[in-house]
Amino acid sequence: MSAKRILLVIGGGIAAYKSLELIRELGRRGIGTRAILTKAGTEFVTPLSVAALSGEKVYTELFSLTDETEMGHIELSRSADLLVVCPATADLMAKAVHGHANDLASTALLATDKPVLMVPAMNVRMWQHAATQRNIAQLRADGVTVMEPDVGPMACGEFGPGRLPEVSRIVAEIEAMLRPRSKRLTGRHALITAGPTREPLDPVRYISNHSSGKQGYGIAAALAAEGARVTLVSGPVSLPAPEGVDLIKVETAREMLKACEEALPVDIFVSVAAVADWRPVKAADKKLKLKGEGKTPTIELAENPDILRTISHKKKKRPALVIGFAAETHDVERHAQEKLARKGCDWIVANDVSGDVMGGLENEIALITRDGIDRWPRLPKDAVSTRLAEKIAEAFAGDEDGLSLAAE
Numbered sequence: 001m002s003a004k005r006i007l008l009v010i011g012g013g014i015a016a017y018k019s020l021e022l023i024r025e026l027g028r029r030g031i032g033t034r035a036i037l038t039k040a041g042t043e044f045v046t047p048l049s050v051a052a053l054s055g056e057k058v059y060t061e062l063f064s065l066t067d068e069t070e071m072g073h074i075e076l077s078r079s080a081d082l083l084v085v086c087p088a089t090a091d092l093m094a095k096a097v098h099g100h101a102n103d104l105a106s107t108a109l110l111a112t113d114k115p116v117l118m119v120p121a122m123n124v125r126m127w128q129h130a131a132t133q134r135n136i137a138q139l140r141a142d143g144v145t146v147m148e149p150d151v152g153p154m155a156c157g158e159f160g161p162g163r164l165p166e167v168s169r170i171v172a173e174i175e176a177m178l179r180p181r182s183k184r185l186t187g188r189h190a191l192i193t194a195g196p197t198r199e200p201l202d203p204v205r206y207i208s209n210h211s212s213g214k215q216g217y218g219i220a221a222a223l224a225a226e227g228a229r230v231t232l233v234s235g236p237v238s239l240p241a242p243e244g245v246d247l248i249k250v251e252t253a254r255e256m257l258k259a260c261e262e263a264l265p266v267d268i269f270v271s272v273a274a275v276a277d278w279r280p281v282k283a284a285d286k287k288l289k290l291k292g293e294g295k296t297p298t299i300e301l302a303e304n305p306d307i308l309r310t311i312s313h314k315k316k317k318r319p320a321l322v323i324g325f326a327a328e329t330h331d332v333e334r335h336a337q338e339k340l341a342r343k344g345c346d347w348i349v350a351n352d353v354s355g356d357v358m359g360g361l362e363n364e365i366a367l368i369t370r371d372g373i374d375r376w377p378r379l380p381k382d383a384v385s386t387r388l389a390e391k392i393a394e395a396f397a398g399d400e401d402g403l404s405l406a407a408e
């Protein structure tokens, strides 16, 4: 790797002192650091120690005539290969979401044309707050990489997620982001389904499930990052569309199938949606009323179309690579292998949803292909998405003819 540089924004968090270790570790690997320290950041580390470790002038002020003549704030924001915010405070992330530019750090984040990595660290309640989680989802949708914090005891005496990740993990992420991206799926079209479906009982009630759509949206974003043209067919979820992804919103399983069939031909189909197996035979056109006679209504169910099976068995326009997800609560791998055969897909991603996977941030999966089982460690859903996109890109690169010829 030729000499790379990062612009490090150090926010005002208790973990700011670890940014000094980060600068040193990056320096050992030949990665140069220029730093911006927020006003709050200077309460935790001094510009002098950051300058001593980075060997560079440290920037703190937006309105500085000296800095503007030496290196203006716009030039500063583009002077590096990557912007890293570490620690990323709740405040800095909120400002970035809204495009604030009222200090040097937020202005640099807004003015940059480089990739951005945020490494959050904060109290567990701040981390779990709906506002912070909403901001993180928006940042990711805007193309910012946000690392998952570590779980453990905190400086404030509480316990949970919110600790700054180990410096070695941050260094690994930075090195991965500095590696040139090959965009191996350029020219390929990927179709992803995500989220739950809603099967109406009457105008106000429906049958659905807890799927949040996070994994499917993550895979769509990761495939887009590999250069693929991505169509995402999504059931009702509260996530913003990932950058560069064509989002089609649907409600029911039948609408989802129709949208998928209309999107064909594609090279890759990844069926991540938790499609309802059944729907009420009749959706009442008026709200079903409680009659007070102690009688409960009987809901007759009909089977929904099997989207994965339908796409897998297309005679014409079958995607070259069809991947299903098997969400199981027990005997995960056995059920997944049966599903692979039954549905006629090429790969199955088996995940154990007996814990807090649905709606959670992490996933432990096994990738089942006709060649065998590849068991992955428990990973953040983002990392699962990146790995799967890499596997897909490798499959296309390694089997150029086989995979492309499979599509009619």
Ligand SMILES: Cc1cc2nc3c(=O)[nH]c(=O)nc-3n(C[C@H](O)[C@H](O)[C@H](O)COP(=O)(O)O)c2cc1C
Pocket (backbone or CB within 6 Å): 010, 011, 012, 013, 014, 015, 038, 039, 040, 041, 088, 089, 090, 091, 092, 121, 122, 123, 126
């Ligand atoms: C002792 C102390 C520790 C703090 N630690 C954190 C922290 O770890 N994470 C965080 O998001 N905010 C933390 N804060 C709050 C931030 O310092 C505050 O939101 C500040 O406005 C952040 O400014 P900045 O985002 O410009 O750096 C802490 C505040 C204090 C007083």
